[in-house]
Amino acid sequence: AQKVTQAQTEISVVEKEDVTLDCVYETRDTTYYLFWYKQPPSGELVFLIRRNSFDEQNEISGRYSWNFQKSTSSFNFTITASQVVDSAVYFCALSEAGRDDKIIFGKGTRLHILP
Amino acid sequence: EAGVAQSPRYKIIEKRQSVAFWCNPISGHATLYWYQQILGQGPKLLIQFQNNGVVDDSQLPKDRFSAERLKGVDSTLKIQPAKLEDSAVYLCASSLVYIEAFFGQGTRLTVV
Numbered sequence: 001a002q003k004v005t006q007a008q009t010e011i012s013v014v015e016k017e018d019v020t021l022d023c024v025y026e027t028r029d030t031t032y033y034l035f036w037y038k039q040p041p042s043g044e045l046v047f048l049i050r051r052n053s054f055d056e057q058n059e060i061s062g063r064y065s066w067n068f069q070k071s072t073s074s075f076n077f078t079i080t081a082s083q084v085v086d087s088a089v090y091f092c093a094l095s096e097a098g099r100d101d102k103i104i105f106g107k108g109t110r111l112h113i114l115p
Numbered sequence: 116e117a118g119v120a121q122s123p124r125y126k127i128i129e130k131r132q133s134v135a136f137w138c139n140p141i142s143g144h145a146t147l148y149w150y151q152q153i154l155g156q157g158p159k160l161l162i163q164f165q166n167n168g169v170v171d172d173s174q175l176p177k178d179r180f181s182a183e184r185l186k187g188v189d190s191t192l193k194i195q196p197a198k199l200e201d202s203a204v205y206l207c208a209s210s211l212v213y214i215e216a217f218f219g220q221g222t223r224l225t226v227v
Contacts, residue, residue: 006157035215037218042220043204043220043221043223044218044219044220044221045158045206045208045218046218047215047216047217047218050214050215091157091158101146101163101165101170101210101212102160102163102170102171103148103160103208103216104160105150105157105158105159106157107156107157108156108157
């Protein structure tokens with residue numbers, strides 16, 4: 001079954017600290033796609049990254065980095081030197097290639113960056 | 116490039132009334148999604164279109180919700196009659212095949 005679990009409901013850190021958001025997924029497909037989205041207080045879901053199941057290389061984009069490990073079915077997201085503007089709800093999502101491009105979301109992690 | 120457009124942004128209705136939401140996807144995107152996001156939860160897929168055909172509507176409460184995608188472009192989601200538990204943000208998104216979905220700003224529905 002297609003499922004995304006974000007065990008951390010809410011996290012608070014002080015500005016400039018590093019923080020990691022966990023994501024564990026379940027899928028029967030060998031070809032799938034993983035995503036992270038950010039939802040700031042304005043409410044719009046903002047796309048951050050997409051990885052396909054054949055590419056386990058970690059990715060870094062500025063202060064953001066992603067660690068994809070198929071062995072543990074995890075796709076974790078780290079923010080380095082966090083800033084107040086990073087405060088938002090972050091969603092991990094999964095799309096199975098054999099499921100008509102259907103995108104399933106986790107329940108999200110609310111991140112508070114304290115000044 | 117214009118993003119996904121949704122209207123209205125906010126809607127307040129009484130229970131048992133009807134309401135409709137409109138979505139205009141990004142030009143050229145064949146896939147269109149409607150999600151329901153209840154406060155404090157992740158988006159839940161209601162219906163997915165590929166061009167003007169329905170790919171998945173397994174979680175759409177068909178006794179009260181309906182959706183259509185005219186000519187494979189714009190889409191309308193309707194609720195009739197609304198219940199209190201339908202209070203949520205309704206998000207429309209569009210994508211190319213196997214590419215990330217881009218979301219509109221959503222319509223916040225309050226049923227009183």
